[in-house]
Structure formats: structure tokens, C-alpha cells
Amino acid sequence: MLKVGIMGASGYAGEELIRILLNHPKVKIASLAAKIEKMAVSKLYPWLKGMLELECSDKSAEEICKKSDCIFLALPHKVSMQFAPLFLKAGKKVIDLSADFRIRDVGVYEKWYEVKHECPEYINKAVYGLPEFYREKIKKSDLIANPGCYPTGAILGCAPLLKKKLADTKSIICDSKSGVSGAGRVPAQGLMFTELQNSFRPYKINAHRHMPEINQELSCVSGEKLEVNFIPHLVPMERGILSTIYLKLNKIINTKEALKVYKDFYKGEYFVRILEEGVCPDTKNVARTNFCDIGIRIFPDRSLAIVMTAIDNLGKGASHQAVQNMNIMFGFDEKEGL
Ligand SMILES: NC(=O)c1ccc[n+]([C@@H]2O[C@H](COP(=O)([O-])OP(=O)(O)OC[C@H]3O[C@@H](n4cnc5c(N)ncnc54)[C@H](OP(=O)(O)O)[C@@H]3O)[C@@H](O)[C@H]2O)c1
Structure with missing residues (x-):
């Protein structure tokens, strides 16, 4: 053991x-x-x-x-x-x-x-602990930098289009909504039930500490230095992150073609689920799991891709992903315990 x-x-x-x-x-x-x-x-x-x-x-x-x-x-x-x-x-x-x-x-x-x-x-x-990108390095590493919660959803959502050079790197908008457990257990006035219930607000617009991490990893994928626009929001729910990402297409493709790009990119990746055409991700479907669900809609006449990702901030966004990394480091089945 x-x-x-x-x-x-x-x-x-x-x-x-x-x-x-x-x-x-x-x-x-x-x-x-x-x-x-x-x-x-x-x-x-x-x-x-x-x-x-x-x-x-x-x-x-x-x-x-x-x-x-x-x-x-x-x-x-x-x-x-x-x-x-x-x-x-x-x-x-x-x-x-x-x-x-x-x-x-x-x-x-x-x-x-x-x-x-x-x-x-x-x-x-240290190896950045996103197994879908760095599995081979994780196997040999003694120190894993487990990814942040917002970055996990944002990076997994953008990577396939960027890798194929299908999206403009200058105009990405990532609009993310997180449950309150993302802020940790330390009490704060703004995180009190009475302040949060029936309320919904953005914060740290293009100023959140997860931005350099998203930019670092997506710059690696795309091969050019990019900076996303990142707008986090706090929603009055316990856990979960839903990110809606707007990408301007460089080349016109339709939703079916985009889905193929995503399915090919994440082929064999058990914990990334590409949803069928017309299906949107929902945080409740990934709650307490290590899954990242990705939905895609393309609007060819507007050259617009809308990518939606759902994760549990404490799941794929933190502890479950950490256990996935442990499984890889110690040669266990990657799904063990998850
Ligand atoms: N929450 C999320 O969704 C999430 C997602 C991804 C990554 N993360 C990261 O994971 C880490 C933990 O997050 P969390 O949400 O679990 O935070 P948390 O609820 O605030 O818990 C922090 C833990 O660290 C302990 N701690 C604080 N200062 C310490 C010190 N000087 N020495 C020893 N222990 C100390 C605290 O102990 P006491 O309670 O005794 O102070 C507590 O057990 C953070 O770096 C966070 O950014 C969190």
C-alpha cells in the first residue's frame, strides 16, 4: 500500500x-x-x-x-x-x-x-499536472504542480482549436462561473451566505491570478504568446465551474467538424468527455468527479466558436486531478479510486 x-x-x-x-x-x-x-x-x-x-x-x-x-x-x-x-x-x-x-x-x-x-x-x-498534456513527464516526476481550477477548464476547452490553428489567439474571451468552495474554507465577508444568496457577480476582470497559468499553457499549445481575456464570476452554489469560451475562427468549419477536432484531440482520454451536437455541459453532471465535459457550438456566419466546459473545482479542478496524477506517478491505473 x-x-x-x-x-x-x-x-x-x-x-x-x-x-x-x-x-x-x-x-x-x-x-x-x-x-x-x-x-x-x-x-x-x-x-x-x-x-x-x-x-x-x-x-x-x-x-x-x-x-x-x-x-x-x-x-x-x-x-x-x-x-x-x-x-x-x-x-x-x-x-x-x-x-x-x-x-x-x-x-x-x-x-x-x-x-x-x-x-x-x-x-x-516541477511538471504541470495536466495529464492530458504531460502524462509522460508526470510518470517520471517527483514534483507535480497540480493545475488551478479555472485554468483546467479553460485550457482543456481552448487547446484543440488552438493546436490546429483554427482560432485567433488575440481575441479569446473566457467567461467562467465558479461555486464558492473555489475560494477555500477561510471565512470572508464577501463569501457569507447572506452576501451570496440570490446574487451573481463578476470579479477580478482580466486581473485574476489564474491568468498567467492559462496564458502559459495555451501559449505552449498554440506556439505563440497569447493572452486570454478572463472574466471569473462567483455563483451561489457550493461547487462546480462552468466556463463559456468565445473564440474567433481563422477558418470556417461547422459544428460537426469542430466536434471531430475535439474528439481526435482527446481520443483515449477517459476524463474528458466531448458532448454530442446540441448538448451543453452542466456542472451537476461532473459534481464530485474527475470529468471535464466539453460542449461546442459553431456559428460559421459569424466565424464564432463557443466552447463550454464544466468541471468540479474540487474534482478535475483540484483533488481528483491530484489523485489522477498520483496514479500516473506510481504506475496505478489512472482511474483507480476515481
Ligand atoms: N478550493 C478549490 O476549489 C481549489 C481548486 C484548485 C486549487 N486549489 C488550491 O488548493 C490549495 C488549498 O485550497 P483550499 O480551497 O482547500 O483552501 P482552504 O480551504 O483555505 O484550506 C487551506 C488549508 O491549508 C492549511 N494551512 C493554511 N496555512 C497554513 C500554514 N501556514 N501551515 C500549515 N497549514 C496551513 C489550512 O489549515 P487551517 O484550517 O488550520 O488554517 C487548511 O487546512 C490552495 O493553494 C488553493 O489555491 C483550491
Whole structure:
């Protein structure tokens, strides 16, 4: 059995990792840590009563390291980078859910995250954990930079058209709506039920920290430096991200041809589902799963492609994708536990 440790076990992504890994046939959860007083994990999460007898506490990294072969860092950015080197030096594999190792240009990271990177020498060692793009590198890596939630939906949605040079790279508009768990468990006034219920608002228009990540990966796919317009919204639901992406076509194709482009691009990819013509994705169909559902509509007379993606922000957007990466790193069936 593979022994795993989870740092940040008291957060939303940490809780989702526990939920999945508990049912993983090849994994034993060996250590749980968070910045809290020592307590039984079943007290922290009453749904775990009778299912997992472990304590969650503010353990030292050394203690987690001793007990685990693979460590998930479900920690805020700026915190993950403080722990990853210690585990890597001890020969452990690390899957980081924060942004600390996702951006290959350290200057870009430092500008957007407003912090000095503490271990930039590890950025080049990290593999961006989008299995559909980097599976072979993930197999050999000790450090996975698990993708952000918005970037996962945006990148998977745009890549096939960009790879085939079918879409203009200067005018992409990605309009994304996220459930509130995307903001994490830390309380904030703007995230209170009374502030959010029956309300729907955009925020950080072309200023969200996930933009450099989307731009980095889509620039790689398209072979030219591009910048998307990214408009995130907060919707009063617990989880899920629906992205509607507007792309101007370089060459007129119809919906059937576009669907073929997408099906060919994601051939053999179990977790990316291309929906049939006329079917739109829905967050409820991907809730608590690792699936990304993609729907496509083409308006040839307007040279317009509308691509819609649905993921669970804690699923394919975080913890489930992290487990998919773990499966690849340790040679398990990629779908194991998912
Ligand atoms: N939520 C999502 O949909 C989502 C999607 C993709 C990626 N991510 C990323 O995944 C990471 C975790 O997100 P989350 O939503 O689970 O956040 P969260 O709910 O706020 O949880 C953060 C966790 O980190 C722990 N922590 C915070 N500061 C710490 C420190 N200095 N030392 C040790 N532990 C510390 C917290 O412990 P305490 O509770 O004790 O403070 C908590 O367990 C973040 O980097 C986030 O950007 C989240």
C-alpha cells in the first residue's frame, strides 16, 4: 500500500482528498496535518466517524515525511513552497495543489502572487499536472504542480482549436462561473451566505491570478504568446465551474467538424468527455468527479466558436486531478479510486 500524507487536511481540497483516498484500493492515508489543535479527524469531519481513525494536527513536516511516501500539499500558495523542498530532499513524491510551482517564469509568479519565491530552483523540476498534456513527464516526476481550477477548464476547452490553428489567439474571451468552495474554507465577508444568496457577480476582470497559468499553457499549445481575456464570476452554489469560451475562427468549419477536432484531440482520454451536437455541459453532471465535459457550438456566419466546459473545482479542478496524477506517478491505473 502506498502511504500518503495530506498537509492542509482541514481545508476543502484536503477534505476532498481524504474522501477519495479513503476508497483508493492501493493507498493508505498515513498522516494528516493542518494548522489546528490536535483532534480526531472524525471530529473535524463527522462524516468520517467509524471510517478513519487518525489524528489531524499541526505536525512537523519531519513527522509527516517519516510516515508517508507521497505527500499532497493542499496548502495556500506561499506556504507550499516552504514545505516541498524538505519532502523532495527526503526522496518523497510531492503533489502540490497550490500555485507555487505552476508558473515556469519566476518573475511572472512573483509579480502576480506578490511574493518572493523561496525555492525557484524547484520550478524547473516541477511538471504541470495536466495529464492530458504531460502524462509522460508526470510518470517520471517527483514534483507535480497540480493545475488551478479555472485554468483546467479553460485550457482543456481552448487547446484543440488552438493546436490546429483554427482560432485567433488575440481575441479569446473566457467567461467562467465558479461555486464558492473555489475560494477555500477561510471565512470572508464577501463569501457569507447572506452576501451570496440570490446574487451573481463578476470579479477580478482580466486581473485574476489564474491568468498567467492559462496564458502559459495555451501559449505552449498554440506556439505563440497569447493572452486570454478572463472574466471569473462567483455563483451561489457550493461547487462546480462552468466556463463559456468565445473564440474567433481563422477558418470556417461547422459544428460537426469542430466536434471531430475535439474528439481526435482527446481520443483515449477517459476524463474528458466531448458532448454530442446540441448538448451543453452542466456542472451537476461532473459534481464530485474527475470529468471535464466539453460542449461546442459553431456559428460559421459569424466565424464564432463557443466552447463550454464544466468541471468540479474540487474534482478535475483540484483533488481528483491530484489523485489522477498520483496514479500516473506510481504506475496505478489512472482511474483507480476515481
Ligand atoms: N478550493 C478549490 O476549489 C481549489 C481548486 C484548485 C486549487 N486549489 C488550491 O488548493 C490549495 C488549498 O485550497 P483550499 O480551497 O482547500 O483552501 P482552504 O480551504 O483555505 O484550506 C487551506 C488549508 O491549508 C492549511 N494551512 C493554511 N496555512 C497554513 C500554514 N501556514 N501551515 C500549515 N497549514 C496551513 C489550512 O489549515 P487551517 O484550517 O488550520 O488554517 C487548511 O487546512 C490552495 O493553494 C488553493 O489555491 C483550491
